[in-house]
Amino acid sequence: MKSEMTMGRMRNKKKMGKKMIASIKAYLFLAPFLLFFSAMVIYPISLGVKLSLYGQRGARMWYIGFQNFVTIFQDAKFWESFRIPLFLLTIQVPLLLFCALLVAFLYERMQKHRGAFYRFIYYLPNTIPGIVTGLIWSYIFSDSMSPFRSVIDSLGFSGIKILTRQHLPLILLVIILWAFTGYTAFVIYSSLISIPKEFSEQAQLDGATFWQIAFKVKIPLLKGVIITLFIFNAIGAIQVFNEPWMLGALVVLPSNYTPAMYIYRSAFSEGRFTYAAAMGLILAFITFLFSLYILRRAAKQMLTGESR
Amino acid sequence: MRKRTLVTIFMVVLALFFIFPFYWLIIGTTKNVSQLFQKSLLPGIPSHFLQNVNDVFTYENGVFFHWLANSFLYAVLGALIAIFIACMAGYAFRCYEFYGKKVLFILILGFAMVPVYATTLPIFMFFRDLGLINTRLAILLPSFVNVFGVYLMVAYWNQVPEEIFNAAQIDGANDLRIFFQVGLPNIIPGFITQFLLSFVAIWNNFFLPLVVLNSRAKMPLVLGITTITDPQGFPVYNLTLTASFFTILPLLTLFVVLQKYFKPRLYTVQ
Numbered sequence: 001m002k003s004e005m006t007m008g009r010m011r012n013k014k015k016m017g018k019k020m021i022a023s024i025k026a027y028l029f030l031a032p033f034l035l036f037f038s039a040m041v042i043y044p045i046s047l048g049v050k051l052s053l054y055g056q057r058g059a060r061m062w063y064i065g066f067q068n069f070v071t072i073f074q075d076a077k078f079w080e081s082f083r084i085p086l087f088l089l090t091i092q093v094p095l096l097l098f099c100a101l102l103v104a105f106l107y108e109r110m111q112k113h114r115g116a117f118y119r120f121i122y123y124l125p126n127t128i129p130g131i132v133t134g135l136i137w138s139y140i141f142s143d144s145m146s147p148f149r150s151v152i153d154s155l156g157f158s159g160i161k162i163l164t165r166q167h168l169p170l171i172l173l174v175i176i177l178w179a180f181t182g183y184t185a186f187v188i189y190s191s192l193i194s195i196p197k198e199f200s201e202q203a204q205l206d207g208a209t210f211w212q213i214a215f216k217v218k219i220p221l222l223k224g225v226i227i228t229l230f231i232f233n234a235i236g237a238i239q240v241f242n243e244p245w246m247l248g249a250l251v252v253l254p255s256n257y258t259p260a261m262y263i264y265r266s267a268f269s270e271g272r273f274t275y276a277a278a279m280g281l282i283l284a285f286i287t288f289l290f291s292l293y294i295l296r297r298a299a300k301q302m303l304t305g306e307s308r
Numbered sequence: 309m310r311k312r313t314l315v316t317i318f319m320v321v322l323a324l325f326f327i328f329p330f331y332w333l334i335i336g337t338t339k340n341v342s343q344l345f346q347k348s349l350l351p352g353i354p355s356h357f358l359q360n361v362n363d364v365f366t367y368e369n370g371v372f373f374h375w376l377a378n379s380f381l382y383a384v385l386g387a388l389i390a391i392f393i394a395c396m397a398g399y400a401f402r403c404y405e406f407y408g409k410k411v412l413f414i415l416i417l418g419f420a421m422v423p424v425y426a427t428t429l430p431i432f433m434f435f436r437d438l439g440l441i442n443t444r445l446a447i448l449l450p451s452f453v454n455v456f457g458v459y460l461m462v463a464y465w466n467q468v469p470e471e472i473f474n475a476a477q478i479d480g481a482n483d484l485r486i487f488f489q490v491g492l493p494n495i496i497p498g499f500i501t502q503f504l505l506s507f508v509a510i511w512n513n514f515f516l517p518l519v520v521l522n523s524r525a526k527m528p529l530v531l532g533i534t535t536i537t538d539p540q541g542f543p544v545y546n547l548t549l550t551a552s553f554f555t556i557l558p559l560l561t562l563f564v565v566l567q568k569y570f571k572p573r574l575y576t577v578q
């Protein structure tokens with residue numbers, strides 16, 4: 001018995017030794033990533049937290065605890081800046097998902113080459129930088145260069161300008177739908193074609209039409225993809241910056257048009273750096289809440305797969 | 309039959325919608341400013357394309373080529389290093405049971421979606437204290453981190469079958485050799501896809517350069533083209549359009565040539 005216990009202890013020691021060696025090797029491979037990760041993600045976030053606890057005037061900074069956050073919660077300009085993200089969340093994102101779903105189902109019905117042709121064309125808008133997208137569309141909608149101007153004038157609206165602050169949400173809607181419909185449709189389509197044929201075949205035998213099958217069988221199966229896409233788009237809506245920024249070059253927009261713009265302006269135009277840092281943290285936290293669903297799913301998938 | 313033509317009309321109208329800005333951009337490059345103000349949907353007659361190209365290339369003593377070179381430098385070097393170290397990290401998760409493995413993975417996942425607006429301001433202060441503001445390193449260093457890329461790399465590595473590693477171990481290869489000679493070749497499709505995604509993301513990145521750069525010479529294309537102004541400080545529309553055209557040309561070429569690697573993935577890898 002004594003020798004068995006000793007053998008057991010020796011075996012455990014051997015396992016621990018193995019794990020130690022494995023850990024050293026693993027961390028050697030992880031080292032470059034961990035170095036940059038700590039320096040460019042962890043440290044900035046902790047610095048951001050530290051900054052958010054300080055007041056600031058010019059180069060002077062002094063500790064004020066949570067005062068920044070109190071001020072932010074009372075800052076109407078900050079909360080007003082969420083109007084555009086909210087508009088995008090409630091109107092643009094559902095519209096995008098609806099159009100993308102429709103297009104994805106149409107892709108599925110097409111013969112390979114026709115479908116591939118459309119998938120290629122529809123994806124193109126997503127290949128160009130958001131800045132260039134915003135730039136080109138801002139010119140297309142600008143009253144000095146818009147090809148729509150003559151159409152609008154001939155309809156009798158020659159007094160009404162196209163690129164105004166009032167019209168901007170609608171303009172943003174068009175731009176974002178233009179940039180992301182093809183990409184989103186492709187993502188949905190990728191998931192669609194991996195649904196086993198048996199599901200639709202069974203429904204077909206029961207006499208369902210293509211669209212009935214689409215709604216009652218396939219969309220429920222696509223739930224995960226659709227929710228994930230919704231969240232990615234929601235996060236993008238909260239952080240929207242590039243497109244309003246470019247539009248802001250041609251039409252006067254307030255500094256708090258979107259949260260990200262307000263943060264940037266506060267930091268670099270108004271010199272309220274620590275205040276902006278605090279707002280950045282709040283934005284990051286809201287984003288984190290939205291991304292929890294995705295992270296949980298990804299973690300579950302990974303960790304259950306890892307327990308091999 | 310009617311339904312089919314309806315669908316076709318719908319798809320064609322959508323296709324025209326998606327193509328239209330590209331068309332408008334291209335004909336815009338053939339126009340000078342007064343032709344642009346005529347708002348026609350036809351190419352400029354006479355075409356000012358060559359004049360525009362010349363003006364863009366000679367703008368500010370050819371700063372355009374600095375922008376072009378910067379974009380390539382940032383995107384190629386940034387993506388290469390970011391994905392290579394993500395690859396190494398993914399390999400560690402695949403092949404070793406190490407202390408802190410689960411915790412580290414959760415940590416990585418948790419920070420995978422940190423918005424740039426939370427990290428960029430502190431990075432600005434951090435770089436300012438290090439004297440790195442307005443240097444190329446200020447763009448490169450943050451680009452070397454692709455946390456989501458590490459997560460995806462772990463997924464790619466998990467698809468490499470156990471036997472491959474076992475066989476190499478039995479043959480007596482040490483860990484570095486296994487990584488380079490056995491592991492990497494099996495991960496190439498994933499590597500290329502991630503490299504492309506990272507390349508495009510860095511090429512398109514506007515906010516970071518906007519914050520940390522203030523001299524034109526170090527700017528990438530996406531930032532540089534927004535600074536094309538006349539002596540009074542107003543944007544020059546036709547030149548900005550021409551510069552935009554050259555900004556998207558490499559990306560479009562990349563997409564057309566390497567289409568199959570652009571297959572987007574959400575959080576799974578197939």
